[in-house]
Amino acid sequence: MGSGFAIADHVFVTNRHVVGGAAVLQVSTFDGHDIDVATAGAAVIADLALVWTKEALPATIALATENPDVGADVTAVGFPLGGPLTTTHGKVLGYAPDPIGWSTLPMLVNDAPIEHGSSGSPLINDAGRLVGVAYAGDGDKYLAVPVEVLNQVLNNPGGYSNSASACDGAPY
Numbered sequence: 052m053g054s055g056f057a058i059a060d061h062v063f064v065t066n067r068h069v070v071g072g073a074a075v076l077q078v079s080t081f082d083g084h085d086i087d088v089a090t091a092g093a094a095v096i097a098d099l100a101l102v103w104t105k106e107a108l109p110a111t112i113a114l115a116t117e118n119p120d121v122g123a124d125v126t127a128v129g130f131p132l133g134g135p136l137t138t139t140h141g142k143v144l145g146y147a148p149d150p151i152g153w154s155t156l157p158m159l160v161n162d163a164p165i166e167h168g169s170s171g172s173p174l175i176n177d178a179g180r181l182v183g184v185a186y187a188g189d190g191d192k193y194l195a196v197p198v199e200v201l202n203q204v205l206n207n208p209g210g211y212s213n214s215a216s217a218c219d220g221a222p223y
Contacts (some may be wrong), residue, residue, distance in 0.1 A: 112180070
């Protein structure tokens with residue numbers, strides 16, 4: 052289980068490690084609906100997964116056009132392990148190599164706490180636009196895939212993702 056967010060009526064973003072190895076997936080929305088998944092694919096350049104749903108998702112988030120500057124305010128929004136909504140605030144501390152090794156690209160380092168089970172949470176700026184996809188933390192610093200990396204995957208999914216696989220839509 053993890054968090055995620057919709058970027059289009061039928062496109063949901065989360066982390067590769069959230070959906071990895073699952074035979075079936077289901078998206079549970081903030082408004083209490085369970086939505087069946089049609090297909091899912093994982094990015095090969097970062098800890099990202101794209102999930103296509105059979106039904107429309109209830110709300111979408113707009114993506115920022117560029118990565119936030121160091122010092123910019125950010126908010127992490129998640130549903131840890133499917134529980135109640137959490138929001139935490141922090142700042143962009145910088146960009147650094149991915150210490151986990153999922154990517155060779157610089158990852159966004161911030162100090163907005165992310166609770167266990169909130170992997171895939173959106174990291175948003177003060178304008179409410181997505182600037183990153185949260186995926187790891189150590190208690191002081193938290194990592195997110197920057198929006199520019201997500202945009203690379205979205206603009207050329209075949210070049211940055213494995214092939215999408217069908218899902219049966221059963222609870223994950």
